[in-house]
Amino acid sequence: AGSMRVVLGDQCARDLASLRDLDPARDTVLMMEVQAECTYVPHHPQKIVLFLSAMRHFARALSARGVRVDYIRLDDPANTQSFTGEVQRAARRHRPVRIVATHPGEWRVLQGMEGWQDATGVPVEIREDTRFFCPLPRFRAWAARRKQYRMEFFYREMRRETGLLMEGDDPVGGQWNYDAENRAALPKGLVPPAPLRFAPDDITREVIALVAERFGAHFGDVAGFAWPVTAKEARAALDDFIRQRLPSFGGYQDAMAVGQPTLFHALIAPSLNIGLLDPMEACRAAEDAWRAGRAPLNAVEGFVRQILGWREYVRGLYWHLMPGYAAENALGADRPLPAFYWGAATSMRCIEQAVAQTRFLAYAHHIQRLMVTGNFALLAGLAPAEVNAWYLAVYADAVEWVELPNTHGMAIHADGGVMASKPYAASGAYINRMSDYCVGCAHDPKQATGPRACPFNALYWDFIARHAERFATNPRMAMPLRSLAKMDPRKRAALRAEAARFLATLDA
Numbered sequence: 001a002g003s004m005r006v007v008l009g010d011q012c013a014r015d016l017a018s019l020r021d022l023d024p025a026r027d028t029v030l031m032m033e034v035q036a037e038c039t040y041v042p043h044h045p046q047k048i049v050l051f052l053s054a055m056r057h058f059a060r061a062l063s064a065r066g067v068r069v070d071y072i073r074l075d076d077p078a079n080t081q082s083f084t085g086e087v088q089r090a091a092r093r094h095r096p097v098r099i100v101a102t103h104p105g106e107w108r109v110l111q112g113m114e115g116w117q118d119a120t121g122v123p124v125e126i127r128e129d130t131r132f133f134c135p136l137p138r139f140r141a142w143a144a145r146r147k148q149y150r151m152e153f154f155y156r157e158m159r160r161e162t163g164l165l166m167e168g169d170d171p172v173g174g175q176w177n178y179d180a181e182n183r184a185a186l187p188k189g190l191v192p193p194a195p196l197r198f199a200p201d202d203i204t205r206e207v208i209a210l211v212a213e214r215f216g217a218h219f220g221d222v223a224g225f226a227w228p229v230t231a232k233e234a235r236a237a238l239d240d241f242i243r244q245r246l247p248s249f250g251g252y253q254d255a256m257a258v259g260q261p262t263l264f265h266a267l268i269a270p271s272l273n274i275g276l277l278d279p280m281e282a283c284r285a286a287e288d289a290w291r292a293g294r295a296p297l298n299a300v301e302g303f304v305r306q307i308l309g310w311r312e313y314v315r316g317l318y319w320h321l322m323p324g325y326a327a328e329n330a331l332g333a334d335r336p337l338p339a340f341y342w343g344a345a346t347s348m349r350c351i352e353q354a355v356a357q358t359r360f361l362a363y364a365h366h367i368q369r370l371m372v373t374g375n376f377a378l379l380a381g382l383a384p385a386e387v388n389a390w391y392l393a394v395y396a397d398a399v400e401w402v403e404l405p406n407t408h409g410m411a412i413h414a415d416g417g418v419m420a421s422k423p424y425a426a427s428g429a430y431i432n433r434m435s436d437y438c439v440g441c442a443h444d445p446k447q448a449t450g451p452r453a454c455p456f457n458a459l460y461w462d463f464i465a466r467h468a469e470r471f472a473t474n475p476r477m478a479m480p481l482r483s484l485a486k487m488d489p490r491k492r493a494a495l496r497a498e499a500a501r502f503l504a505t506l507d508a
């Protein structure tokens with residue numbers, strides 16, 4: 001007998017660690033579609049289609065190369081519908097001498113995996129996920145040497161190590177970071193080139209029907225699914241981005257516009273996170289575009305920083321800080337998630353736009369996630385567990401290693417500042433500056449009280465006041481705290497009353 005190689009839904013990569021040294025004559029690859037993974041949060045139907053269709057395509061590609069794949073389908077009557085149950089059943093079928101897996105992307109799954117040896121009586125080897133630049137032990141060593149985990153320093157080490165955008169020991173262009181050039185609003189009338197869409201093939205159409213039937217009640221439209229589901233499609237999507245949108249990606253990275261759900265963004269996170277696209281390949285393609293004079297450095301550096309810096313950093317932190325991290329609630333937030341996160345009507349146009357596109361694309365870009373839905377959750381004090389479950393459910397790219405730090409740490413400050421030295425709290429003025437959402441909104445970003453007040457304004461001051469004591473020692477919060485202290489007490493009271501009135505209208 002040979003070994004059993006386990007491949008999970010977000011591990012559809014040809015050079016996956018658990019497929020290394022595979023012996024096609026003796027070994028079997030196990031892939032499992034299971035109900036438990038489709039429902040532990042109510043995933044957006046497009047997210048489920050993406051995972052299952054990518055899995056089916058990947059299994060087909062492995063088989064075509066002569067690899068024996070034991071593929072358990074969701075509608076197989078014998079399916080126990082959980083990873084551990086299926087690994088147990090498969091171990092009885094194949095009687096492997098060992099089970100080889102790749103480190104999963106979620107703590108919950110790792111815990112289950114660590115029980116497979118007891119469940120099957122077969123030794124289990126869990127291999128480092130080599131799709132990432134930074135092995136977890138290396139990140140832990142980096143983090144152990146520091147009191148504060150600053151992405152920027154980690155990122156510079158990764159640049160030096162990989163040689164990406166380096167000229168010897170120096171960053172190309174003489175600067176590590178060009179973010180200051182990346183904050184323009186979208187000029188009126190500028191329409192970004194539409195991203196490539198991939199029409200569903202027979203396999204995807206079959207999965208769409210299955211998902212519509214079983215998970216049709218989950219938030220999100222399954223019609224319109226157009227994500228890459230193979231490595232070839234993912235590569236085409238990357239090339240299209242590099243040619244069409246990368247040159248303008250930098251400047252408009254933080255912009256938001258009505259009816260422009262994707263702007264100049266790459267839309268490659270779902271492909272990267274499930275293994276269809278190699279992070280180094282993406283970074284090299286962008287670097288090549290710069291070296292060939294086809295894209296400016298601020299855009300290319302910003303893109304590389306997201307992948308080589310930010311993505312690796314949040315993954316390292318997740319595994320360094322779990323399981324305690326998810327349970328933290330530094331700001332004592334406990335309000336239930338309002339119904340408009342699931343598509344109920346709201347008069348706030350920014351929220352309505354972000355949620356509507358999430359419904360039909362399973363996608364919103366980082367500033368929408370951070371500064372619209374995330375900022376609202378922060379200011380209104382929404383319960384972290386509910387906020388995290390929402391982000392994990394609704395975005396096609398959401399695997400917990402990336403979703404949790406971005407939401408819990410960056411957006412809602414539930415970790416008390418482990419990731420971000422100050423909360424990303426903003427009033428309506430920020431949204432008004434970075435978008436055209438406010439133009440057609442029932443609210444006025446310049447008003448803080450009264451019938452047309454923008455809720456973000458009173459909520460912002462209420463948030464600062466609620467947490468004044470906690471932030472008193474944070475130099476980066478000195479400005480808003482000073483403004484609050486200088487404010488006419490009657491105005492302060494009116495803002496807090498406005499916030500309380502608004503919060504009372506939220507229905508879960």
Ligand code: DLZ
Pocket residue numbers: 007008009010032033034035037038039043047048051052103104105106109399400
């Ligand atoms: C997200 C997801 C879904 C919807 N379905 C499956 C599945 O049926 N089989 C599978 O192997 N993985 C699935 N996943 C991904 C897992 O929930 C989880 O994110 C990864 O296994 C973490 O490595």
Ligand code: SF4
Pocket residue numbers: 347348349350351427428429431432437438439441442443444445454455456
């Ligand atoms: Fe959002 Fe306020 Fe602008 Fe309306 S006015 S879009 S609620 S920021």
